[in-house]
Amino acid sequence: MSDSPLDAVDRHPAATYFALTLAFSWGVWLPVLPAVDGPMVKVAALPGAFGPLAAAAVVTRLRGESVRGWLVSTLDWRRSPRWYAAALALPLGVSSAMGVAMFVLADGLAKGTLRPALAAFAINVVFATLLGGGQEEFGWRGFALPHLQARYSALTASVVVGAVWALWHAPMFVFGVYETAPAGYAAFVVVASVAFTWLYNGSRGCVPAAILMHGMLNASVNLPLQAVGGPSALPVPFTALLVAGFGLSALGLVARYGPETLSAGERRTPTWTGDRPERRATAETAGVEA
Template identity: 35%
Template structure:
């Protein structure tokens, strides 16, 4: 088929195009036409499946097998240290943020922790399956391995990070005003800047586990929800200031610097990187 041939000629670019068309094609009209918050949020959630859907489309378009692609991504029999890294690193950021929050005059409220933990326990599975982790089959399950076979892990991660950052623009700019009348502020901008170095961390987790998207999904959910655990009063405005957010970004940059010193930039992993075997569901290599 002509459409399939067109997609398969440039799989990476085609993946990006399908992702943007699907997500933006839902987000932008929804923000303009829907006023009911629940329906609007639902539309943004549906659009967030764009990367995963694009990955599936490209697997089929390049002659792969969806079942094999999914099986490779859902590799979960891993050393416990990788689960510890995926779930524990976001908590380290919470510790750093808490120290800074207290340092700028924020009042710690340890008594809020049980309630905050309950909020986090409810938010984590939602972030894992609907508002973060659901993106991973596309970004790490398809685009990262597709690019790194040609360009190496670090360059591929930065490219994925750039695509990922741009993909968020309609959601970042249009969703807050449409839902609560708030605008795009400095904290939001800093959080988005973090997407680029975050892509390096995801690539490290992905390659170090021989292509397990499960681990990157867990880290994604942890990153998106961990700020819930900063032990501030629920009415405090200091817990989400640009300074606290900047601290999180700075801590992330320190982690990335460590990874670049500790690991080869071509692989971002011990030994041979996961260079995309099975990324298309067939185990065969193809051009980016």
């Protein structure tokens, strides 16, 4: 008896999710990004940025689970305020340390850059949280991470999510939306993924906190870079500082909590899965003719 496609989805939800995420986002970006130039390219990229969310909803439905139940679980924000404070403090802390290093390496702030950088930071926090990264957390931490942690350690799951998360951005480099070094950016995303797992597991699976941290991270790492005058003002690649800052944070978390959980809490696995009678009925019907 051969397995049906739904059986494969049932056995490999994370792999199916990753494939669909790439298909959804790249399916938008590959035809659109080459046709757009200038500042509008980032606007054109926005629909594809919802691929992680869309793929998570589709795989949840294919498995016969409640999409509503998954969303309710994902949007459950009722956690101690300290986890929201941590979501802000970790990226701000690392970015501040990077800022000190950049200030030294660039011989101070560039003239007339600090005030515009601070104004842009305030706007970027809101934008990045809602549209420019935060919405991805419905998929990366809201779906993929808990499914992977059902089989693997928190550190292994973090690296896998981080690797696919980095690969997902590939069209941004191919079509010039991002101008940083791709390899350095990929390394940064992988080590940052460890910090997200620490937050997710420690907060008992609080995706809203991860959304907030994603937005703060995207906004805060660019603040010191703009203040010193951009990447050209630095004698080392900007991505090297990103990898160093978040890499040291990741090493500290592994040393403190261990690779199995990366937090004082347990590995968080899917909480929205149930008996799935609809999925079982579908599988049984398919099996009659197999």
